[in-house]
Amino acid sequence: MSVSLGDIMQAAKRINGAVTRTPFLQSHTLSELAGAEIWLKFENLQFTASFKERGALNKLLTLSREERARGVVAVSAGNHAQGVALHARNLGIPATIIMPSGTPGVKVARTASFGARVELIGQDFAEASAAVRSYIDAGLTFIHPFDDPEVLAGQGTVALEMIEQGPAPDAVLVALGGGGLIGGVATVFKTLSSNTEVIGVQSELYPSMAVALGRHNGRVIGGTSVAEGIAVAKPGLLTLEVARRLVDDVIVVPEPRIEDGVALLLQIEKTLCEGAGAAGLAAVLDNAKRFRGKRVGLILSGGNIDTRVLTAMLQRHLARIGQFIRIRIVMADNAGLLGTVSTIIGQRGGNILDVDHDRMFGDASARSVTATFVIELPERERSKEILAALRDAGFAADMIEQPPMPTLQRQVA
Secondary structure, X not given: OOOOHHHHHHHHHHHOXXXXXXXXEXXXXXXXXXXXEEEEEOHHHOOOOEOHHHHHHHHHHOOOHHHHHHOEEEEOOOHHHHHHHHHHXXXXXXXXXXXXXXXXXXXXXHHHHOOOEEEEOOOOHHHHHHOHHHHHXXXXXXXXXXXXXXXXXXXXXXXXXXXXXXXXXXXXXXXXXXOHHXXXXXXXXXXXXXXXXXXXXXXXXXXXXXXXXXXXXXXXXXXXXXXHHHOOOOOOHHHHHHHHHHOOEEEEEOHHHHHHHHHHHHHHHOOOOOOHHHHHHHXXXXXXXXXXXXXXXXXXXXXXXXXXXXXXXXXXXXXXXXXXXXXXEEEEOOOOHHHHHHHHXXXXXXXXXXXXXXXXXXXXXXXXXXXEXXXXXXXXXXXXXXXXXXXXXXXXXXXXXXXXXXXXXXXXX
């Protein structure tokens, strides 16, 4: 199996008008921050908030009348499920979506709202996938999330739009899970803009394609990734073959850097991305020297993110850049001292979010207390002022340092 530029152009004609032609715009603020000319392709603005609609629709439109009548089946816990369900409904095709039983209820409800029959099977994606064979044997057509030429061709329409909408980038960074998106993107760019580097981005927990291509010495660790959209343990056969021919490199990024990418896109561009959608920016932030001075295209591949996960990402990002800090103070266990400490912190712009009193397990004596303050600051420099003021007032105060993950400020500086 292979996919050509012609296949992708045909796909573009098929899906024209049924998916959003998303913007491709330069981010001047991110460009200044990264020292590179950053262009963003806003695929998170699709109706289902993901590029996955493109491949799903193109595949559905290539089915015969008989295949449409029998229906389709897909396995997915997220974006592919919604893309298949939405466009199957619009085309009048019965759709069954198999999801792991632990899939968040909001995703199940969203998929079902598009008219699909949702079956919760197995504890994880592997167990859910094992159930597909019985549906295929019953006559349903399987819509693979990435390892299918029509799906890959549909995803490649993203790159056609990028070439039409903006200047040719020196490099395009693509979130890489199973490889459907990068396969289509690489096919387009290597044909129409051969000098553009096509670079995949994977999480350090799931570097499956990087390992398969010999670009990473580690292994697939697995676990709960903040970029679940690219948390794929094994690439497809077709997508691996395309990647070997056309993909220039694969960058593996730490999970905290992906969190930083999500936070910066929300703060600077006011656009919401899931972890996979921010993977390209994460790679730029983690490899500042490599991309400095270059024009870089980033595909914001999706924007479906759980609210609780987003909240945790933003809080962890603020902690890494020094706007959330923890200060440990040993003080006499006397009435009023907590108020004194709070006043000192508040007078210097600190907003106390949490206080923990430890009378039993701290190093202080029985007449002392160890208090840990979680403080929000308007900027990280205030932490030095607060520490100095507390010490000048006679308190034994120390900062509880964050883990040694490099912050964006240190990297860019």
